[in-house]
Amino acid sequence: xxxxxxxxxxxxxxxxxxxxxxxxxxxxxxxxxxxxxxxxxxxxxxxxxxxxxxxxxxxxxxxxxxxxxxxxxxxxxxxxxxxxxxxxxxxxxxxxxxxxxxxxxxxxxxxxxxxxxxxxxxxxxxxxxxxxxxxxxxxxxxxxxxxxxxxxxxxxxxxxxxxxxxxxxxxxxxxxxxxxxxxxxxxxxxxxxxxxxxxxxxxxxxxxxxxxxxxxxxxxxxxxxxxxxxxxxxxxxxxxxxxxxxxxxxxxxxxxxxxxxxxxxxxxxxxxxxxxxxxxxxxxxxxxxxxxxxxxxxxxxxxxxx
Numbered sequence: 001x002x003x004x005x006x007x008x009x010x011x012x013x014x015x016x017x018x019x020x021x022x023x024x025x026x027x028x029x030x031x032x033x034x035x036x037x038x039x040x041x042x043x044x045x046x047x048x049x050x051x052x053x054x055x056x057x058x059x060x061x062x063x064x065x066x067x068x069x070x071x072x073x074x075x076x077x078x079x080x081x082x083x084x085x086x087x088x089x090x091x092x093x094x095x096x097x098x099x100x101x102x103x104x105x106x107x108x109x110x111x112x113x114x115x116x117x118x119x120x121x122x123x124x125x126x127x128x129x130x131x132x133x134x135x136x137x138x139x140x141x142x143x144x145x146x147x148x149x150x151x152x153x154x155x156x157x158x159x160x161x162x163x164x165x166x167x168x169x170x171x172x173x174x175x176x177x178x179x180x181x182x183x184x185x186x187x188x189x190x191x192x193x194x195x196x197x198x199x200x201x202x203x204x205x206x207x208x209x210x211x212x213x214x215x216x217x218x219x220x221x222x223x224x225x226x227x228x229x230x231x232x233x234x235x236x237x238x239x240x241x242x243x244x245x246x247x248x249x250x251x252x253x254x255x256x257x258x259x260x261x262x263x264x265x266x267x268x269x270x271x272x273x274x275x276x277x278x279x280x281x282x283x284x285x286x287x288x289x290x291x292x293x294x295x296x297x298x299x300x301x302x303x304x305x306x
Contacts, residue, residue: 001224012105020108021083021096027110028079032124034227036071038191039128041234043067046135049142078120088112090206109213114206125199132191136184143181183237190233194226 003023006014013020044064048055082088086095090113094101099108112120198219205211235241 004221004224007108013099013108017097017099017106020099023108024096024110025080025083028083028120029075030227031223032075032078032120033072034230035125035128035195036075037068038230039131040064040067040071042132042135045238046138049139075124078124082116082120088116090114112206117206118203121199121203125195129196132188136188140181140184143184186233186237190226190229193222194229195223198223 003015003019015023044059047058051058083096088110089095090111093111096108096110099106102109201211201216201219205216235245
């Protein structure tokens with residue numbers, strides 16, 4: 001993005017000619033790595049929500065490191081080798097080393113061939129997009145299912161309270177699936193809005209040439225904005241990211257006596273079975289977070305669940 005800002009302000013390539021191919025390769029690599037890592041994150045969320053008890057077994061530190069390394073290796077192989085070896089070039093368009101072929105002022109224009117544009121787009125976007133849509137759709141279904149189960153427990157608590165105390169029990173504060181749906185909507189919405197227009201134009205442009213250069217540049221900037229949004233969206237809505245940011249960034253650390261539920265009270269996701277805390281109050285771990293049921297029972301709910 002910094003070199004692109006300079007090029008946009010000056011209207012020409014202001015760096016050395018040899019840096020053009022390097023910059024394009026880094027651009028393709030970093031954008032691909034960003035998308036592939038989002039796919040890895042969605043896989044981790046999927047396992048944590050659908051198989052919470054087996055999550056630590058499936059997603060060990062070693063396996064997580066391997067997945068991250070594979071994402072970066074795939075991004076590297078989709079960028080540096082093809083661009084360095086000229087596999088993206090096609091007749092009628094100059095190479096990245098000839099910056100004055102199209103205009104007297106040097107321009108670093110990356111116009112890939114049909115084969116490269118289609119292959120790179122499928123591998124680094126459309127396949128990860130399909131995986132992300134699958135995992136988050138399953139998470140959405142699990143959120144709805146957990147909301148239904150919590151509503152049933154709430155009804156059971158009220159009935160038990162009326163039977164024991166002869167009066168209406170307090171309304172348990174169960175989670176709403178609205179928070180989980182909102183989280184999924186924000187994550188998927190930001191990803192789709194920022195990257196989908198670019199990759200549609202990226203595979204259409206080589207075949208028809210019907211996407212003006214100014215429009216394509218604007219869509220490129222829109223895709224870059226996703227990498228700026230992710231460090232804000234994920235810590236804001238996902239508890240694991242929030243805790244890591246608080247641990248390593250002083251500006252994000254929780255003040256003494258602060259609300260452990262986090263920003264806007266959205267601790268997403270923290271799935272798991274129901275438990276009874278040291279005071280005898282039931283806590284239900286769901287997609288929306290750990291929720292106190294506000295009712296005291298004689299036996300732990302997790303024993304009933306098991």
